Amino acid sequence: MAAVASRMLGLRVAGLLRAACVGPARASWSVPGVAPRPGVVWMPSRCGSSAAEASATNADDSFLQWLLLVIPVTAFGLGTWQVQRRKWKLKLIAELESRVMAEPIPLPADPMELKNLEYRPVTVRGHFDHSKELYMMPRTMVDPVREAREAGRISSSTESGAFVVTPFHCTDLGITILVNRGFVPRKKVNPESRQKGQVEGEVDLTGVVRLTETRKPFVPENDPERNHWHYRNLEAMARTTGAEPVFLDADFKSTVPGGPIGGQTRVTLRNEHMQYIITWYGLCAATSYLWFKKFLQRTPGV
Known part of the structure; x- marks a missing residue:
């Protein structure tokens, strides 16, 4: 009897230790050969699993x-x-x-040199072919004074129009290039409405070299059939006019009464x-x- 009582006491202590590890959760166990006593419960140990969970956490x-x-x-x-x-x-x-x-330099004879000269002023001498004008539209006039005055305003007084691009035959180089003569309002796009501004004969011209550009998102495709050009595609413009894919923005000094307003280069x-x-x-x-x-x-x- 004493051995049985001692064994029972040991099992009860072990049960209490397991209870300390797992808290109030209980599971009843039976021991072979030992009659269970009322109030004595056996609980599975979770000390090992708790340590593993803590390590994983x-x-x-x-x-x-x-x-x-x-x-x-x-x-x-x-x-x-x-x-x-x-x-x-x-x-x-x-x-x-x-x-x-x-300072302006003479337009190079080799078109390959122009790739490193964008925005560089150059000089040319020759005459315009007004019968093959191209129109880049819609455009607004580049006017630094007005832009500074209206900076920060929600609305603007800018007038929509077009840039007039005209073939220009260079006398010295023997080639025809494209020259953006400048801005005209929409009501003056038709050349019949600005006959006084159609320069005749040979002139000396200073302009800024511009290279071709790719179409930006949301910009419409060019429409050569209607002569509406939304971005500067030099290859297509050259094919339409028979000129070389060389493009200049004429400076403001090229402006004549009744003609396009030059100096429309914007460093953007x-x-x-x-x-x-x-x-x-x-x-x-x-x-x-x-x-x-x-x-x-x-x-x-x-």
Whole structure:
């Protein structure tokens, strides 16, 4: 009897230890050869499984911690990249503006040289062929004074019209090129309405070299049949007029009374990199703060 009582006591102590590990959950066990006593319960041990679950949870938290750290690191890298892009863009804009203000040079005889001369002023001598005018439309007149005056306004007083592109036969080079003579309002697109502005005879002309351009999103396709050109496709324009794919924007001094208004060159390079810098560095700062609060400053035991 004493041996049985001792065995029963040992089993009861073991049961109490198991209860401490698993809490209030209970499972009744029977021991062969020993009659169960009222009030004595046996519970399966979960200490080992709890340790495994805790280890798995810690592993998941560690993986999540380093995974989420990718967000602020990536945002910081993109912000730094935009800083470098902004430096490059500012340098490019300064270079193009210096080209526009440079002294004119004679138009090179080799068209391949023009690839490195965009926005560079050149001089030519020859005469216009007004019978083959092309119209780039719709366009608004480039007027720096008006644009500065109306900066920030919701509405604008700009008038819609077209750029008149006219074949120009270069006497010295023996080739015909294309010259954007400038802006005319819509009511003056028809050359019959501006006969006084149709320059005759040989003239000396200064213009800015422009290269071909690709169609931007939402810009309509060119319509040679209607003589409506929405973007500068030099190959197609040259085929239509029989000229070489060489294009100049005539300067303002080429303007004559009743004719197109020259000087319609606009150096258009978007520089929005500062906005991107603020966005990416701001995202980096916000996500870094949240990551710090979540993983480095969390309450012990949570």
